Amino acid sequence: MCGITGWISYESDLRTRGEVVDAMTATMSCRGPDDSGTWLGTHAALGHRRLAIIDLPGGRQPMTERTPSGDVVLVYSGEAYNFAELREELAAKGHRFTTSSDTEVVLHAYLEWGQGVPEHLNGMYAFAVWDERTRELLLVRDRMGIKPLYYYPTRDGVLFGSEPKAILANPAARREVDYDGLRGLLAFTKTPGWSLWKGMHEVEPGSTVTVSESGIRSRTYWKLTATEHTDSRDETVAKVRELMTDIVHRQLVADVPRCVLLSGGLDSSAVTGLAAPYVANEGEQLRTFSVDFTGQEENFQPDRIRATPDSPYIRDVANLVGSAHQNVVLDSAALSDPEVRRAVVRARDMPGGMGDMDTSLYLLFKAIREQSTVALSGESADEVFGGYLWFHDQAARDADTFPWLAFRELTGGRTAMLRREVTDGLALDDYIGDQYRTAVAQVDHLDGESGLERRMRTICHLHLTRFVRMLLDRKDRASMAVGLEVRVPFCDHRLVEYVYNTPWSLKTFDGREKSLLRHATKHVLPESVVSRVKSPYPSTQDPHYAEALQKQARELVADRDAAVFGLADREWVTKAAELDSAEVTDEVRQGLDRVLELQTWFEEYTPSLTLG
Structure with missing residues (x-):
């Protein structure tokens, strides 16, 4: 896993601008702590930071193939899990390889298939190819959007990078944020x-962006489409089992220490159960890691979305598969530490708004990185198999909005702390309504689908194109900030396509959520996990966390020059900071987290707000 960046300028000689490209590349040193490289051409400059995973000595970048009519240069981030098969196919076509890295395979795949290269890849990736033969830049992003990639059009070309910070390091990019940016946030x-940044765009998942002297154009090479599912229940379960086994085994290929993130839920436990025998066959013991909070199990209080603590189920899985398990236990002081918050904001280039769930994820990854370089995660199974509680809540399913918003009523808690004029300018309800209608219009349906099947296909599509992308971005940024590569088996496009097209009645055939996954993997799971009700990523219940936020908020209110109060309501923050602990609701805690993150973001990025 790596970080990539670059600059295309058709009216400049970039061979003299090496110091700018070096600065852009240096912003991603956390994504690639093992190596750094740049390539400078007349109208193109590329930078790369490397986290070595496969072929440690042979995968240096930028990687160049010299041709009679010009160089073809690649900077690549990610993993192509089918690179061994592609290598054989390309070798049969006459290509010759000097390394065993997947990077070289992707470069030769481009030489063979040009802009059709992503259709041949299975994996998570974001890469850029500068082709001197055509004087064109090709930006490519994986189907599900696992790896990030941004671009910023300029007067005579484009800037691009794995993260906005790489682009913002170029003086041609402005650090400007407007209402559209805040609405999306x-x-x-x-x-x-x-x-978030005005003028900057994300390369959309399943898409390519081509930059030439005539302009910028995009192409969608993959999207979810509706196809008829003809397999029986038993055949479907067997197919999911076959796919899951193949995917997990492919994603365990690495030349560095590996592990699995284990939460005790069905998703991560299934990955753990499938990974353990594969690793054992290689003569190793699987490592597993989880996150917990001081006193959480002993003092756990069930709530609307979390009925049980994770720890007992984690122990059951670790005991069954015989993994070397480590529980990373965090206290409220660590979760609310302003420097940890600052690291998270820097990692994401924005205030993510998830409070302790962001800081705990970062601290978990930081602890894992001391022992492993690659981790497999259960992320995205709920989106693929229909696991979230709101998939099964009638009111949320029938609501004329995104079902996760209807179920949790999240927007109120995310804007309560803002100044009234900012809230009015955002018109967030209108924005969400427009986005919802646009998203629903993009869903492809089969003729003759029943009302329920049609609605559930729509809801699954919304999760796979709108919801999961937020979580994938969060996971990528938090992990790459500490140089940890997190792989997501449930995002393999073969599994996504297959399960997406199974009827809702099959996804819930045992009267439970995620029926297909449960029955496909129960042979590697303890009974306690097979029967466990869905529980999302944990959040601390320690009242000391909210108390720490209140103390920091009181200090912030005392700062008359705090930039955050250009957006936040000082009176709201003052009142929230003085509440008794019993009066601090989830909405208040969420608002305090958001205000403190926003202030940190202002301090780190000094954005210019254009809210006229």
Whole structure:
């Protein structure tokens, strides 16, 4: 896993601008702590930071193939899990390889298939190819959007990078944020192509962007489409088992220490159960890691979305598969530490708004990185198999909005702390309504689908194109900030396509959520996990966390020059900071987290707000 960046300028000689490209590349040193490289051409400059995973000595970048009519240069981030098969196919076509890295395979795949290269890849990737033969830049992003990639059009070309910080390091990019940026930040739905920064865009998942002297054009090479599912229940379960086994085994290939993130839920436990025998066959013991909070199990209080603590189920899985398990236990002081918050904001280039769930994820990854370089995660199974509680809540399913917003009523808590004029200018309800209608219109349906099947296909599509992308971005940024590669088996496009087209009646055939996954993997799971009700990523219940936020908020209110109060309501923050602990609701805690993150973001990025 790596970080990539670059600059295309058709009216400049970039061979003299090496110091700018070096600065852009240096912003991603955390993504690639093992190596750094740049390539300078007349109208193109590329930078790369490397986290070595496969072929440690042979995968240096930028990687160049010299041709009679010009160089073809690649900077690549990610993993192509089918690179061994592609290598054989390309070798049969006459290609010759000097390394065993997947990077070289992707470069030769481009030489063979040109802009059709992503259709041949299975994996998570974001890469750029500068082709001197055509004087064109090709930007490519994986189908599900696992790896990030941004671009910023300029007067005579483009800037691009794995993260906005790489682009912002170029003086041609302005650190400007307008209402559209803030709407996308606060809406809790990922608008395709959205970036917080004005003028910057995300390469959409399953898409390519081509930059030439005549302009910028995009192409969609993959999207979810509706196809008829003809397999029986038993055949479907067997197919999911076959796919899951193949995917997990492919994603365990690495030349560095590996592990699995284990939460005790069905998703991560299934990955753990499938991974353990594969690793054992290689003569190793699987490592597993989880996150917990001081006193959480002993003092756990069930709530609307979390009925049970994770720890007992984690122990059951670790005991069954015989993994070397480590529980990373965090206290409220660590979770609320302003420097940890600062690291998270820097990692994401924005105030993510998830409070302790962001800081705990970062601290978990930081602890894992001391022992492993690659981790497999259960992320995205709920979106693929229909696991969230709101999939099964009638009111949320029938609501004329994104079902996760209807179920949790998240938007109010995310804007309560803002100044009234900012809230009015955002018109967030209108924005969400427009986004919802646009998203629903993009869903492809089969003729003759029943009302329920049609609605559930729509809801699954919304999760796979709007919801999961927020979580994938969060996981990528938090992990890459500490140089940890997190792989997501449930995002393999073969599994996504197959399960997406199974009827809702099959996804819930045992009267439970995620029926297909449960029955496909129960042979590697303890009974306690097979029967466990869905529980999301944990959040601390320690009242000391909210108390720490209140103390920091009181200090912030005392600072008359705090930039955050250009957006936040000082009176709201003052009142929230003085509440008795019993009066601090989830909405208040969420608002305090958001205000403190926003202030940190102002301090780190000094953005210019254009809210006229």
